[in-house]
Amino acid sequence: MSPTPHIVIVGAGFGGLTLAKALRDDPVQVTLIDRHNFHTFQPLLYQVATAGLEAESIAHAVRGIFHGQLNIDVRLGTVVGVDLDGRLLHVADGRPIPYDHLVLAAGAVTASFGIPGVDEHGFGLKSLEDAITLRSHVLRQFELTDADPSLADAGSLNVVIVGGGSTGVELAGALAELFSRVLAKDHPHLDLSRARIVLVEAGDRLLPAFDARLGAHARRVLEARGVDVRTGLTVDRVTGTAVHLAGGEELATGTLVWAAGVRASPLGAVFGVDTDRAGRVIVGPDLRVPGRPEVWVIGDLAAVTGITKPLPQVAPVAIQQAHFIARQLRRVRDGRPGGVFRYRDKGSMATIGRDDAVAELPFGLRFTGRVGWVMWLGLHLIELVGFRNRASVLVDWAWNYVTWDRGARIIVTPPAHAAGPAPPA
């Protein structure tokens, strides 16, 4: 190992960012690579998709996070391969990057599980682009139907959300508010009863990761707000105009949101290391790739083996794993024996819209309703600390709460000349 070890981190999500920050005072050189020049605060993507927050409020320039940190280089780039023996990372349009330790934290992407039509016609909700695209599409369906109301006969205003986990529940609740409180006023000539929101879940209840009582609460609240909750149903195939359920039922819809699952970033396949069926890289309980003690994997990209219970794919796991690796790297440096990662579950929350959320905390503590919602709000504002945008976010939220308005409901057209002039070469 070189005198100053070079730690290369792929991915500026919660895991990658946390690790890079944790190494701030260590005698290492860090390179952090991401395809975007910004970090996306994924838990609030559904707010962007429903025009509750401006897109840029939940994106933060990665370089800005590390002002003043001297031992880091930030790189905008796409990883295209690796030479594991030579310890070289290959990036598109750039020289290979040598590393002493490589940490893969590239996260997950939407997975259609091969169900016909989902990739072509479905909208995911894993990236800022996803959220902006979904928002534009839903608003455009309302505009088109306003100009030709007969489109509503074919379900143009409907939104079918597949997947009853946190993403599906939060999106359904926020959409119901957008429809009933904002779009109803925007489109006074449209019959908003023609705009159905259907939440389809394959299991027998919503929020399978939570206690059953919280899932039942979420269902009651969503149904009271007009969402059609359908459990125990799976999707056979999707077309541009309908969702076909197993059993033959057909839901006509102008919009299908696929929140039914994710697979790992394709990075595992690119690297040629062992992955599980979801594309996650197999690592030991110390988060290292077997036989490659200098390659670590964290977050949604890691399939941790040798532990009793599979880890949920949530931000706190990635964050705790990042802190674990920072400690492990110090142990490696000092020649001390390594440890094993243990996840400490501090609870989960999901909001169901204005004034209602479910929270499940350790020691069997559970909250619902306004208490849960205030907890959710407070937690997310605290998490946004470090984001410049927290004040803007608070202003947006307060404004929305008082007025029910959603100012950010703009349809973004892709820039005509996005590529611009070629860079001088």
Place this chain on the structure above:
Amino acid sequence: MSPTPHIVIVGAGFGGLTLAKALRDDPVQVTLIDRHNFHTFQPLLYQVATAGLEAESIAHAVRGIFHGQLNIDVRLGTVVGVDLDGRLLHVADGRPIPYDHLVLAAGAVTASFGIPGVDEHGFGLKSLEDAITLRSHVLRQFELTDADPSLADAGSLNVVIVGGGSTGVELAGALAELFSRVLAKDHPHLDLSRARIVLVEAGDRLLPAFDARLGAHARRVLEARGVDVRTGLTVDRVTGTAVHLAGGEELATGTLVWAAGVRASPLGAVFGVDTDRAGRVIVGPDLRVPGRPEVWVIGDLAAVTGITKPLPQVAPVAIQQAHFIARQLRRVRDGRPGGVFRYRDKGSMATIGRDDAVAELPFGLRFTGRVGWVMWLGLHLIELVGFRNRASVLVDWAWNYVTWDRGARIIVTPPAHAAGPAPPA
């Protein structure tokens, strides 16, 4: 004329919006058509382009502006033609719209005046897409050069702005701050002295629409902030890597911003009515198309004849013309004789960056420096009233002012599936 006259307005810029609002209590039916579902607050586009404001902070959903106004229909659509004799407006993908009065307020677009390479390689600053595209491009030039510093030898970090009017001056000042205060910290390994900002103006001074002393002040301030101001120079042609000036000089640059002129929206040509060389529709001093008393034109699209002095292409002209037409329509209704539009110049302002602006008011009043800047800030905040976003904007500005940070510097990639599923048809 039908019992309730139908006023169709094309364009939701300052002119179109003002007219639609002014007709709120009149016994007319209004249809307001725009290609976007949002109004763009154009005077602050340069702030978005330099990451000082979030893009959505200066965009406002048109429908939201008219909540509660009962006599208006808002339509998202592109005008493709007109049947002047039949009084029918043709829109893409929709039935023709009959009108009793038609008001064209479609504004202006960037004009390259046929200078080779400008359309292909230059960036305009007339739309929200323009601003986002320019921002992404400049940030990407810095990212590419950070990964390969030799690109700076070919001018990758340079920005050449052509046009020394308000847009060019404001953009140059804001870019200088972005470079020296933010990107210098984002890219500690880059030599920012390699990032030149050059402002090229064909005339002999900046801000030709202002008093000469204000133009000289702007030049001094910009030069003190590192901008290379070049007057009396015109552009011969542009390539992907350089701007070629008349006389043979060549400025290597990764970015060319074309702020040297506009032409009218192509609507005049589409309509087959008489236009001037800049594509503006010829109207009489009453803003009506000769021989078509039911067709009115306002704002940057209008070439008003029969007046002593040409009107500047600024928002206040469009706004005053909108109020004039609202009054004229009442005169037409009451059978009273029509009037003639008179522009009342209330002054102009341009900011040169943090803490400095120039303001030229009636009665020979002129302000520069911090006093001018505070006036500019106050005026724009007042103008933003009616925008939901004013609080967010204030927070963003206050944060930028205190910290010099520019949180919105994210590179937006065009959404991969922007088109989405086809609408049910």
